[in-house]
Amino acid sequence: MTTAEPVTHGPRARTLRVGGVLALVIALVALIGWLLWPSPPGHLVMHSGTADYIVTVTLDSPRMGDTGIDIELTDRAGRSVDGAVVRVQAVEPRMGYSDAPVTASASGAGRYRAPDVSFMMTGPWDLRVSIVVGGATDQLSVPLWISG
Numbered sequence: 001m002t003t004a005e006p007v008t009h010g011p012r013a014r015t016l017r018v019g020g021v022l023a024l025v026i027a028l029v030a031l032i033g034w035l036l037w038p039s040p041p042g043h044l045v046m047h048s049g050t051a052d053y054i055v056t057v058t059l060d061s062p063r064m065g066d067t068g069i070d071i072e073l074t075d076r077a078g079r080s081v082d083g084a085v086v087r088v089q090a091v092e093p094r095m096g097y098s099d100a101p102v103t104a105s106a107s108g109a110g111r112y113r114a115p116d117v118s119f120m121m122t123g124p125w126d127l128r129v130s131i132v133v134g135g136a137t138d139q140l141s142v143p144l145w146i147s148g
Helices: 011-036
Strands: 044-049 053-059 065-075 085-092 102-108 111-119 123-133 136-146
Touching: 044 136, 053 123, 053 136, 065 085, 065 102, 065 123, 085 111
Parallel strands: none
Antiparallel strands: 044 053, 053 065, 065 111, 085 102, 085 123, 102 111, 123 136
């Protein structure tokens, strides 16, 4: 009695090879897509200042819609500034769109939070920050880009 040897050149073998190569290509494309897929942006941290203050502005998300903004305020010597009135206003400079300024509430030593600042379209924006301490007012504008 003789035993049959496996057929390695028939149509079934070719179908198996094509299926295996196709599965490998699909897995490779899925891996590349997963690695290149844009992830949601994290916080955007920007540094600026005036003659009297160093200001760190942190956006929860630099995307279109409402976002929270944290302001850290120190004097030029690096000491936190408490008791300030901080207002934040987003202005779209090309069309002049803006909402009313949002007053940030104190959230710690030299820290202030504006919970809902609106960015209604993508593109360039100016974040205007007004700082009132005692009777003095300082203002600054921080440019940023909002994505979709």
